[in-house]
Amino acid sequence: MFLNLNATPSNKPRFLGELSNVSPAEIALSEFKYRAGAEVFGEAEPAEYIYQVIDGAVRSYKLLSDGRRQIGAFHLVDDIFGLENGGVHRFTAEAIVDTSVRLVKRVSLAHVAESDVSVARDLLNMTATNLKHAEDHMLLLGRKTSLERVAAFLLEMDHRLTATGVMALPMCRRDIADYLGLTLETVSRALSILQSQGILGFLGQTQRQIVLLDRPKLAELDL
Amino acid sequence: MFLNLNATPSNKPRFLGELSNVSPAEIALSEFKYRAGAEVFGEAEPAEYIYQVIDGAVRSYKLLSDGRRQIGAFHLVDDIFGLENGGVHRFTAEAIVDTSVRLVKRVSLAHVAESDVSVARDLLNMTATNLKHAEDHMLLLGRKTSLERVAAFLLEMDHRLTATGVMALPMCRRDIADYLGLTLETVSRALSILQSQGILGFLGQTQRQIVLLDRPKLAELDL
DNA sequence: CGGTGGGTTGAGGTATTTCAAGGCTCGTGG
DNA sequence: CCACGAGCCTTGAAATACCTCAACCCACCG
The missing domain is CATH 2.60.120.10 (Jelly Rolls)
Structure with a gap:
């Protein structure tokens, strides 16, 4: 023990x-x-x-x-x-x-x-x-588009951060970008798109707290 | 044994x-x-x-x-x-x-x-x-350019194919591309550039036999 | 010989990057 | 307490690296 x-x-x-x-x-x-x-x-x-x-x-x-x-x-x-x-x-x-x-x-x-x-x-x-x-x-x-990468990232974090409801991401956009092989602007744009489609929402103003509103639709984006 | x-x-x-x-x-x-x-x-x-x-x-x-x-x-x-x-x-x-x-x-x-x-x-x-x-x-x-990827690939193959002098690649351009996260055309163009710079040459017409003429210069491209 | 499977090269298109501006939050110090 | 700057994020516009589409060449093979 x-x-x-x-x-x-x-x-x-x-x-x-x-x-x-x-x-x-x-x-x-x-x-x-x-x-x-x-x-x-x-x-x-x-x-x-x-x-x-x-x-x-x-x-x-x-x-x-x-x-x-x-x-x-x-x-x-x-x-x-x-x-x-x-x-x-x-x-x-x-x-x-x-x-x-x-x-x-x-x-x-x-x-x-x-x-x-x-x-x-x-x-x-x-x-x-x-x-x-x-x-x-x-x-x-090697093969996924920026939107697919960000969707996969969100699903991974959703799975690993045991938190209920909202994900409190510890890392900034640049970190996410360097994980996904993108630029921070591209990550930000992808998140905006997902938000505009009602797939996710932000909590607070810091943009680090993300709530997944439509997990199935997100999973569709992760091929 | x-x-x-x-x-x-x-x-x-x-x-x-x-x-x-x-x-x-x-x-x-x-x-x-x-x-x-x-x-x-x-x-x-x-x-x-x-x-x-x-x-x-x-x-x-x-x-x-x-x-x-x-x-x-x-x-x-x-x-x-x-x-x-x-x-x-x-x-x-x-x-x-x-x-x-x-x-x-x-x-x-x-x-x-x-x-x-x-x-x-x-x-x-x-x-x-x-x-x-x-x-x-x-x-x-995630982070290398097409030329860097192809250079890295050639160095990897040079290292692993023990052959002396010329590399006889078993795989086609599409395979190389799918290994490097590129298209076959981009791979082909990168190889052409390396050839035009005197860094490598082809043997025969099949373009599968590659001879590295300037390994140091190739290594410079692999950051 | 004609067809098929590689490979190269050009021209044009596009996803992503780059560059730039602006907003929001927060901590710090006057 | 408020002002200010730094960090983080978003968004737009322009640039570009790579992709797509297409033509062509060559070797090989039935």
Whole structure:
């Protein structure tokens, strides 16, 4: 139960929870807070820890030399990130908003996997989950229109943000754009179109709170 | 040595070779041939086997309902494909040219992984390799220009096709386009530009044999 | 030989980007 | 308390990278 502080009933995999049969002596555990915009780790840095979001949200991205950015994933509450099979991070990770994370020392974890089959299986499952997400995202980035991308994004967030009714997105338009391979203006226009068609609405003036009014119609847009 | 029929000296991982401590009784093995264009397995089909290319080439892709296609990967000689963590294929796989593959029963493999740590580690490594490729490809699809994409493709193929001097690409322009998230015309134009700049040349008239004349300049285009 | 399957190239169209302006919110400091 | 600037978002207009459509070439093959 040591690792399972935040366990909530959910159909999502609770990976760190599943590692609870590992003794505290073997896996050093601690908690850490990052201010909005702070870097958790950088691309190509040695991977010392793996992370789990306790509160807040994180973006993982790659940069091209001229500053173009591709966000590979958003990590929301309970998500695990920073898991690397090699010893080096392949993304930069930044807190999107003020965020607290739980840390697990990577070396000890890899060591445990050698002897504990269930830990090894968990690592494989996590990696496979990430792979599936990346595969689906390749299809989105390679072949979907801007409207389809935004619709897919909203459905993904609707599914992952467990909130009832309204989605409180932690990320700004630029983040969404860099996740979807678009510009922030194109994202904004797509959202306006969806709003004008009565498929979604905004709450408050900040435009970060979105309410899905017609999920079926949104799903039609996600081919 | 049973599995290691085609072992060649190479720095590439030889995964099926690494499984050679598995007894023949546990992993049923066979060989199979596919004609050009033939489907090896379909998306959403139950995954009964994993595959290794002995000769030829394979493409793995997803389709949207209206026929848009995204190729997630090309599988060349010695590559393993069709590995799934869940029990279902997430891509359709087709032979690009006449191709022969080696098959391994998946269920038995998963079973072996439970007891054999080295097999479990191999599975994790393979999945992690696929994940890294997908992550890099997301950056390409989301943020690179057509010329950068084609340059990256040529460098990838140059690296993977061990041939000396000339690359004999097995896939047509449409396949390249669907891999890079472009149209075949755009791929063709990019290749023409690279040729006109003396960066590459064609051999024969079929335009499938490409010789890289200026690898450094090509690498400059791949940011 | 005629047809078919690649491949290239041109001309025109369009989805998305780029550039620019303006509005709203919020925090900070006078 | 209000003014101000910074950040975020939207919207319009113009530019452009890529797509679409079409013509043509070439190799291959029955």
